[in-house]
Amino acid sequence: MFNLLKVVAQRIALGLFTLLIVSLIIAFVVELLPGDITQAILGQSATPETVAAFRAELGIDRPAPERYFEWLRGMLTGDMGKSLANKREISELVGVRLSNTLFLGGFAAAIAVPLSLILGLLAALYRNSIFDRGVNLFTLTSISFPEFFVAYILILLMSVKAGWFPGISNVSKDLPLGDKLFRTLLPAATLTLVVVAHMMRMTRAAIINLLSSPYIEMAHLKGIRPTRVILHHALPNAWGPVVNVIALNLAYLVVGVVIVEVVFVYPGLGQLLVDSVSKRDVPVVQACSMIFAGVYILLNLLADIISIVTNPRLLHPR
Amino acid sequence: MNEVERLKRKLDRGQITRREFLSRVSAIGAVAAVPTLYSGDAVAGPKKGGRIRSALAHGSTTDSLDPATYENGYMAVVNVAIQNHLGEVDETGAMVPELAESWDIENGAKTWVFNLRQGVEFHNGKTMESEDVIASFEHHMGETKSPAKSLLEQVDSMRADGKHKVVFELKGGNSDFSYIAADYHISIKPSKGGKIDANDGIGTGGYILKEFDPGVRSFFTRNPNYWKEDRAHFDEAEVLSIIDPTARTNALTTGEVDVMDRVDLKTAHLLGRKPGIKVEETTGTKHYTFPMRTDTAPFDDNNVRMALKHAVNREEIVEKVLYGHGMVGNDHPIAPSNPFHAAGLEQRTYDPDKAKFYAEKAGGNIKVQLSAADAAFPGALDAAVLYREHAAAAGIDIEVIREPNDGYWSNVWMKKPWCACYWGGRPTEDWMFTTAYKGGASWNDTFWANDRFDQLLVDARAEVDQAKRREMYFEMQQIVRDQGGVVVPMFANYVFAMQDSVAHGPVAGNWDMDGSKFLERWWFA
Secondary structure (H helix, E strand, O other), rough: HHHHHHHHHHHHHHHHHHHHHHHHHHHHHHHHOOHHHHHHHHHHHHHHHHHHHHHHHHOOOHHHHHHHHHHHHHOOOOOOOOOOEEEEEHHHHHHHHHHHEEEHHHHHHHHHHHHHHHHHHHHHHHOOHHHHHHHHHHHHHHOOOHHHHHHHHHHHHHHHHHHOOOOOOOOOOOOOHHHOOOHHHHHHHHHHOOOOOOHHHHHHHHHHHHHOOOHHHHHHHHHHHHHHHHHHHHHHHHHHHHHHHHHHHHHHHHHHHHHHHHHHOOOOOOHHHHHHOOOOHHHHHHHHHHHHHHHHHHHHHHHHHHHHHHHHHHHHOO | HHHHHHHHHHHHHOOOOOOHHHHHHHHHHHHHHHHHHOOOOOOOOOOOOOOOEEEOOOOOOOOOHHHHOOOHHHHHHHHHHHHOOOOEOOOOOOEEEEEEEEEEEEEOEEEEEEEEEOEOOOOOOOOOOOHHHHHHHHHOOOOOOOOOOHHHEEEEEEEOOOEEEEEEEEEEOOOOOHHHHOOOOOOOOOOOOHHHHHHHOOOOOEEEEEEEOOOOOOEEOOOOOOOOOOOOOOEEEEEEOOOOOOHHHHHHHHHOEEEEOOOOOHHHHHHHHHHEEEEEEEEEEEEEEEOOOOOOOOOOHHHHHHHHHHHOHHHHHHHHHOOOEEEEOOOOOOOOOOOOOOOOOOOOOOOHHHHHHHHOOOOOEEEEEEEEEEOOOOOOHHHHHHHHHHHHHHOOOOEEOOOOOOOHHHOOOOOOOEOOOOOOOOOOOHHHHHHOOOOOOOOEEEEOHHHHHHHHHHHHOOOOOOOHHHHHHHHHHHHHHHHHOOEEEEEEEEEEEEEEEEEEEOOOOOOOOHHOOHHHHOOOO
C-alpha cells in the first residue's frame, strides 16, 4: 500500500512538471503564429493606430517572457486571468464549457465502456464465430469512418428522415437533465461508434491471449463453466492493458471531440479552443491546454494505479 | 394598373372586402395581374407574438458587447436588436431618421444639427438626451481602437445645444455626413458621467438582452417601452451561432430554428424545394474583388491592368461561383443600389482580343501570380482558377497560389501583389471611395493614387447640387474602371432562408438579413 502511494506521489510530481513544459511549449508556439489578437479581432478594420491602441489596452505590447511569468504566477494562485477578447473571467468561461464537455464525454463513456467490455468478452468467448467476425467488422468499419461522416449519417437517419432526435444539440445551463440527455444522445452515439472498436478489440485480444495460459487450462480441466473461467480467472489479469486503452479513449472523449461539437453545435471546450486559437486569445488557449494536458495526465495516472492494483508485479519494474 | 393599385390600397385599409376587390378587379379585366400584386405578406399586417429562433453563420467566443469591436454578422444583429443609431438605412438604400428626428445642413454642409427624438427611454429607464449621443460618439474618437475612428476624423468639434440638439462642426463640407453619423459602430448608449459603459448591453432598441453567451447563443425579450410603434413584433428572440453550413441547414429543415442566413449556394435550389421553407435573396452592395498593387511591377503599367480586366469572363464566374446569385461587376465598387450608380457606363465584357492588344502594348507576354484563399470570399479559389483558364485563351499566364485561410488578412491582403478580397460595400459612393480608393487611405488595397479622382472626391462631397454630384461620381466610376487597379467581377447577393411561417415587408439590401434588422422588422404570419 505504502509503495503504491509512493508511486502515485511520484507520478503526480512528474505530472505537474509535464504541465509546466506543456505551458511553455504552447506559449512559444502561439507566439510564433502570424498576427496577434488585435489584428484577429479588428479584422479588416485593423489600422496601425487602432491596433496600437488595442495592444496597449490589453497590455500585450510587453515582451513575451514577462507576460508568460505573469500568467504563471496567476495560475499558481488559481487565477486563470481574463480573456483578452472580451474581458470575461476565464475560470467562468472555461468552467461552463468544461462541464458541458465532461457531460458529453461522461455520457458517451457510460455507453461506450460497458458496451466495449461486454462485446469484447463475448467476442473472446465465441471467438472465430459469426458473432465475433460480425462485431469486429462492424466496429472496425465505424472507427474507419471520419467522425463527422458518422455524425452526418446519424443526423440524416435519426433527425432529418425519422425526426426522432433534434438535429443540433444546443444545451444551455438551465435545461433539465432529461432534456439534456435527449439532446445529447446523437453526439454521444457518434462518439461511442468512434471509440468502441479500440476498447473492444483490446479486451478481446487480452483475454484471448490469457486463455492460452496453463492456469486457464487447469480451470477448464476442473470443469468450470466457460463464462466463469473468463470472468473470474482471465479478466482480472487482463485489466492492465484494457484499462490503459480505456484511459486513452476517455481522454480522447474529452480532448478530441471538437469536430463532433462543431457538427452538433454543442458548446464544449473544443469549439472554445478553436475560436481562441484563431483569434490568438493567448490566456484562454493556455488555460484550455492546461486542462487538456491535466486530463490526459490524470487518466493515465488512474490507469497506472488500476494496473498496479491488479498486477502488483508492476510496482517493481525490472 | 392605377385602378388596381387604388383598389388594393383600399383593401389594405379595410375599406372594401376581399370579395368586392376581386369582383371589381375582374371587371377591369386585370385578374391575371392580381397574384403578383398580392405579395401575401403586405396584405395582412404584422402580427405580434411568438419566439423567433435564428441561426447565423457567424459569431465567435471572442465577441464582445463593446460597439468599438463589432466586426461580424452575429454582433451586427445583436447590435441593432438592443441599440439604435441616429439614422438607419431603409429598403431603398436611403438614410432615414431613427434616434434623430431630423437634421439640418448649414454652412455648405460643414455644420450639421441633429434634432433628437424626445421621450425615448433606454432599457434602464434613463431618457435619451444629447449628452448620451455625445458620449456615444466620443467612445469612437481620440485614443480608441474603434474602426469608426477614421470616419470621425472629419469632425472638428461637437456640442450639445440643449437636451435635444447635437451640433457637429466638420473640417470640410460633407453632404453625406448623415450616413457617417449613423454608422453601425456608433450605437447610442446611456452616458454615466460623460462616458458610456461599453459592455453593459443597454440601448434604446426593440429588444432587451437577457442572456449573452458569445459564439453560442443570445436571448432577448421584447422591449415593452419601444418608441417605434410598428416594429419589434416577436415576444422573444433567440440567436444561435452555427458556423457549419450543414448543421445550420439541418437546424432549419428539422424545425429547430425559424430563420437562417448564408444559405449554402451549392444546395440552395434543393433547400428551396423543401416544403415549408422559402429561400430569398437581396442584391446589396456586397462585391468580390481582385485588387492589384499598382505600386508593384507589372501592375504599375495600366496596359497590364487593362489586359487582365478584359481577360475574365464575368458571367461564367457568377454562374459557377455564385450559382447565379449575384450580378456582374464593372471594375468599380458602386452597386446599382447606390444612389449615384453609373448605369450608363458601358459594361466591360470578356474580350480575349482586347486583352491581347493591351498585353502587346505592355510589351509582350504577361505572366503573373494570383494569391487566393476561401477566407477572401467563399469560392475565391474556384474563381481564381476559372480566371486562369479565361486568361489562358488570351495568352496570359496566371499562376494561382493557394494561401492559408488563417492569417489571410495579415499576410496576403495588401501584402501580395495580386490577391482576392471582399467588400460589404457602403451605402454612399463617397464612403466607399474614401475608404478604399482615395490616395493614401489605410484600406486602399490597390495602393492607387489619381489626382483627378482625389480632387473630384473632395468636390463631390461638399456639392449640394444633385445633378452635378451625379456627373462627378460618374466620372469617378469611369476613372476607377479604366485606370484603377481593381478587378471587380461580381456583386454577390445575400441569400437567406426561413420557415413559411415567417413574414416580412420589402427587405433592405445594405447588410445581410434585412440590414441585420430582421428581429425588429419581421413577424410570424
